[in-house]
Every structure is written in C-alpha cells, then in structure tokens.
Amino acid sequence: MDIHVKEPVRDGARRRDKLEGAILAAATRLFAECGFDGTTIAAVAERTGISKQNLLYYFPTKNSLYGRVLDDVLDDWLERMAHLADAAGEPADVLRAYVGAKLRFSREQPWASRVYAMEVIGGAKFYGEQIRARVVPLLRRDIEVFERWMADGRIACVDATHLLFALWAMTQSYADFSAQMALVLDKPELTGADFEDAERLIGDMVVRAVASTA
Amino acid sequence: MDIHVKEPVRDGARRRDKLEGAILAAATRLFAECGFDGTTIAAVAERTGISKQNLLYYFPTKNSLYGRVLDDVLDDWLERMAHLADAAGEPADVLRAYVGAKLRFSREQPWASRVYAMEVIGGAKFYGEQIRARVVPLLRRDIEVFERWMADGRIACVDATHLLFALWAMTQSYADFSAQMALVLDKPELTGADFEDAERLIGDMVVRAVASTA
DNA sequence: GTCTATAATCGGATAGAC
DNA sequence: GTCTATCCGATTATAGAC
Numbered sequence: 001m002d003i004h005v006k007e008p009v010r011d012g013a014r015r016r017d018k019l020e021g022a023i024l025a026a027a028t029r030l031f032a033e034c035g036f037d038g039t040t041i042a043a044v045a046e047r048t049g050i051s052k053q054n055l056l057y058y059f060p061t062k063n064s065l066y067g068r069v070l071d072d073v074l075d076d077w078l079e080r081m082a083h084l085a086d087a088a089g090e091p092a093d094v095l096r097a098y099v100g101a102k103l104r105f106s107r108e109q110p111w112a113s114r115v116y117a118m119e120v121i122g123g124a125k126f127y128g129e130q131i132r133a134r135v136v137p138l139l140r141r142d143i144e145v146f147e148r149w150m151a152d153g154r155i156a157c158v159d160a161t162h163l164l165f166a167l168w169a170m171t172q173s174y175a176d177f178s179a180q181m182a183l184v185l186d187k188p189e190l191t192g193a194d195f196e197d198a199e200r201l202i203g204d205m206v207v208r209a210v211a212s213t214a
Numbered sequence: 215m216d217i218h219v220k221e222p223v224r225d226g227a228r229r230r231d232k233l234e235g236a237i238l239a240a241a242t243r244l245f246a247e248c249g250f251d252g253t254t255i256a257a258v259a260e261r262t263g264i265s266k267q268n269l270l271y272y273f274p275t276k277n278s279l280y281g282r283v284l285d286d287v288l289d290d291w292l293e294r295m296a297h298l299a300d301a302a303g304e305p306a307d308v309l310r311a312y313v314g315a316k317l318r319f320s321r322e323q324p325w326a327s328r329v330y331a332m333e334v335i336g337g338a339k340f341y342g343e344q345i346r347a348r349v350v351p352l353l354r355r356d357i358e359v360f361e362r363w364m365a366d367g368r369i370a371c372v373d374a375t376h377l378l379f380a381l382w383a384m385t386q387s388y389a390d391f392s393a394q395m396a397l398v399l400d401k402p403e404l405t406g407a408d409f410e411d412a413e414r415l416i417g418d419m420v421v422r423a424v425a426s427t428a
Numbered sequence: 429g430t431c432t433a434t435a436a437t438c439g440g441a442t443a444g445a446c
Numbered sequence: 447g448t449c450t451a452t453c454c455g456a457t458t459a460t461a462g463a464c
Contacts, residue, residue, distance in 0.1 A: 016447095032335070032336070033336055033337055033339075034251070034336065035249035035250065035251060035252060035332070035336065036249065036252060037248070037249055037251035037252035038249060038250060038251035038252075038336075040438085040439060040440085041439080041440070041441095042438095042439075042440095050448090051448075051449070052439095052440090053441095053442095053448075053449070053450085054447075054448055054449080056440085056441070056442090057447065057448075058447095060441085061440080061441080062439095062440065062441090114335045114336075117331075117335055117390070117391075118249070118332060118335060118336075120390070120391055120393050120394050121246070121328045121331055121332055121335075121390045121391070121393075122246075122247055122248065122249065122252075122328075122332075123247055123393050124393045124394070124397075125247075128393070128397070131394060131397060132397050135394070135397075136394075136397050136398050139398050140398060143398075158415060158418070159411050159414070159415045161398065161399065161411075162411050162412050162415040162416075163415060165384075165387065165388075165391075165395055165398075165412070166384045166415065166416060166419060168387070168391070169383045169384045169386070169387030169391065170379075170380045170383045170384060172383070172387070172391075173379065173382070173383030173386070173387070174379075176331070176334070176335045176390075177331075177334055177335070177379075177382070177383065177386075179334050179335075179337050179338045179342070180334050180338070180345060180349070180350075181379055183338075183342070183345060183346050183349075183350050184350050184353050184354060184357075184375065184379075185375065197373050197375075197376050198376050198379070200373070201372060201373045201376040201377060201380065201423075202376075202380060204372070204423065205380060205419055205420075205422075205423045206419075208419075208422050208423060209415075209418065209419045209422060230429095254456085254457065254458085255457080255458070255459095256456090256457075256458095264430090265430075265431070266457095266458095267430075267431070267432085267459095267460095268429075268430055268431080270458085270459070270460090271429065271430075272429095274459085275458085275459080276457095276458070276459090
C-alpha cells in the first residue's frame with residue numbers, strides 16, 4: 001500500500017518552526033503593548049492568522065508562550081551583547097560600541113525590549129530566576145571589565161556599577177519611552193536620525209564620564 | 215424631632231478623602247505590580263480593607279480608578295519638578311538639583327513611577343492625551359532652558375533634547391528597573407546609600423556632559 | 429454608604445472528531 | 447495538525463435592600 005506522506009520530516013519541522021516564529025512575533029508585540037494579562041491568546045492567534053485552539057496546540061498554556069517570548073528576547077539580546085566585554089581595544093571605543101549595540105537592539109527589537117521592561121517593572125515575578133541566572137552574570141562581568149580598566153589606569157575611577165546602570169537606562173529608554181519621546185519631538189515615531197543623535201550624545205556622555213580629569 | 219446626624223459635613227468629607235486616598239494608594243501599587251488588566255478591583259478592595267462593591271461606590275469604573283491614579287502620579291511629579299526650570303543659579307547646580315529631585319521621586323514613589331512607565335511603554339493608549347497636555351510642555355520648557363544656557367555660553371553645546379531624555383532615563387530607571395538592580399547588587403532592595411551613589415554618578419555625568427572642553 | 433445577590437461577559441483550557 | 451463544541455472560573459458592573 002502506498003501511503004502518502006504529506007510532508008517529509010524536514011519540511012514539517014520547518015513549517016512548524018515558521019508558524020511558531022509567527023506566533024512568537026505576534027505574542028511579543030501584544031505582550032509589549034498590552035501586558036501579560038491584557039494580552040489574550042485569542043488576540044495572538046488572530047494576529048497570527050490561526051485559531052485560538054491551533055495556537056494552544058503549539059503552546060499548551062499562556063504561561064508557556066510568555067516564557068518562550070522572554071527566552072527568545074534574552075537569546076537575541078545576549079547574542080548581540082556577549083562579545084562586547086571580551087573586546088580588546090581602547091575603552092572609549094568599546095564603550096561606544098556597547099552603547100551602539102544596545103541602542104540598535106532598542107531600535108530593531110522595540111517590542112522585545114518592552115516585554116522585558118514590563119516584566120522587570122512588575123517585579124520580575126515570573127522571570128526573576130532566569131534574569132538572575134542569565135542576565136545578572138553578564139552585567140556583573142561588564143562591571144568587572146570597567147573596574148579592571150580603572151585598576152589599570154585606563155579610565156578614570158567612577159562607580160562602575162552605577163555607570164552600567166546609567167548606560168543601560170539611557171539605551172533602554174529609547175525602546176521603552178519612545179512613545180513619550182515621539183510626543184516631545186512632535187513626530188509619529190522616532191527615526192533613524194533620532195537614534196544617531198542619541199548614540200552620539202550617550203556615547204559622548206559615557207566616554208566623558210570616564211575620561212581622566214587632566 | 216431630633217434627627218441624629220451621624221457626622222458633620224466636614225468629617226464626612228474628610229472620611230471620604232481618607233478612604234479615597236487609601237484606595238488610590240492600594241491601586242497605585244497593584245497597577246504597578248500587575249499592570250492594568252492584571253489588577254482586579256477585588257484585589258484593590260481587599261488591600262484597602264473594604265468590599266469590592268464599596269470600592270465601586272467611590273470609583274464607579276475601573277477606568278475611572280486608573281485615571282485618578284495616573285492623575286495623582288502626575289500631580290505629585292509636576293509639583294516636585296515644576297520649580298526647577300525657573301530656578302536661578304549656576305547650570306551645574308540646577309542640573310544636580312533636577313537629578314536629585316527626579317531620583318527622590320523614584321525612591322519615594324516607586325509605584326507611581328512604575329505605573330506611569332507601564333502606561334508609556336504600552337504606547338500611552340489610555341493616557342496619551344494627558345501626557346501631551348501636561349508632561350510634554352514641561353519637558354519642552356526644560357529643553358528650552360538648556361538651549362538658552364548654550365546660547366548664553368553658560369554650558370557647552372550638546373543636543374538638549376537627548377540630554378533631557380538621558381537625564382530622565384537614568385533617574386526613572388531607579389524606580390522601574392530597581393528589581394534588576396537589586397539582583398545585580400545581590401540585595402533584597404535598593405538602599406538609601408545606593409540612591410546617594412546614583413545621584414553622585416548621574417550628577418557628575420550630566421554636569422560633565424555640558425562642561426566646556428577647556 | 430455599605431451590604432447581598434446576581435447579571436453578563438470573557439478568557440484559558442479541554443475533549444474529541446476528522 | 448486543525449477544527450467544532452464546550453466547560454468552568456473569574457471579573458466588571460448593576461440592582462436593590464437596609
């Protein structure tokens with residue numbers, strides 16, 4: 001008997017991945033805009049173009065969907081930022097690259113940034129352990145890099161921890177507070193030029209903060 | 215006939231105000247922790263120590279409660295910040311005072327800061343008009359003060375708009391991202407000393423950003 | 429002003445056919 | 447893997463007695 005196999009395994013897997021990706025993209029945006037409880041799986045399904053029940057086949061619970069969204073946010077962000085602390089080169093250049101990379105993430109993945117921000121603002125009740133395990137070590141390592149530079153006399157002595165907090169805050173806000181920024185600038189949304197201005201100012205501020213006071 | 219008036223008008227009003235205040239305090243905290251949809255009026259009522267139905271007597275809808283919370287957040291913030299742009303004095307001193315005031319608001323009213331942040335991150339779909347009417351003019355005025363200082367040669371020329379965004383971001387994050395900061399610092403929550411360190415570093419950064427490059 | 433009761437709806441999740 | 451049908455709990459809000 002000739003059994004008709006609809007799709008080879010690989011195509012099936014590819015299709016599954018593609019649909020999962022579409023669901024996650026829709027979910028990321030909606031979680032960012034409406035928060036966890038404000039987002040319904042029906043709305044995610046509709047935006048994806050599938051039925052609610054079909055979505056529940058791929059993500060059996062709302063929590064599992066939310067968890068995957070946050071996992072993917074972190075994966076993307078960690079991948080972009082991981083190499084920076086290892087970077088050899090002048091501290092000023094590394095700092096500017098760091099600012100640029102973080103700002104680029106705010107620009108290219110604003111919803112990812114905002115989902116993460118909302119989770120943290122709410123106290124990270126859902127994702128706190130993952131942050132402790134995956135984000136905190138990275139931030140601590142960055143702080144240590146700053147402190148080594150200071151010990152080696154390559155930059156001026158400042159509070160490395162709060163310098164990193166400041167750097168994070170300034171870059172993160174171009175995703176999280178872009179709605180308010182756009183209102184101040186009286187334009188529908190931030191443009192590439194705005195991000196260039198931001199990168200210049202933030203880069204200058206950070207570099208100046210650690211410049212030796214001749 | 216001797217009608218027993220339970221409470222004179224003034225005591226009644228005072229009682230009403232007191233209860234309203236208690237409801238608003240509970241609501242502010244819960245909206246910050248759980249978001250708009252994650253907060254139930256039953257939970258607000260329970261935290262206030264009254265019944266859900268009684269809460270609905272004071273705030274007939276959830277939207278009206280949320281609106282009042284945001285109104286009060288803005289009232290408090292505007293009152294604290296309003297005088298700063300008028301302040302005469304050296305730019306460096308005014309800037310440090312500005313940073314200090316904003317940081318103090320993050321420390322003393324973390325839930326207020328977070329409710330506001332959540333609303334903005336979600337796109338300010340509920341409160342956008344109020345932000346346009348009440349917050350944006352204030353920020354624009356601050357930017358103009360910075361630009362006047364530059365025109366008068368009292369500070370170096372930088373992008374005044376993005377400088378204000380940076381200042382706002384750095385101070386705001388000590389409310390919004392305090393959960394993550396505490397994890398990095400490996401302590402249950404930020405302390406007064408942390409806020410002093412922050413004020414010093416942010417103050418130095420901002421002042422240095424506008425210091426003339428001799 | 430506060431209570432009891434309840435209406436009306438919605439949302440997450442399951443069962444089972446195809 | 448996708449669909450139809452449905453359950454069940456939770457939530458906002460209202461009606462009306464006291």
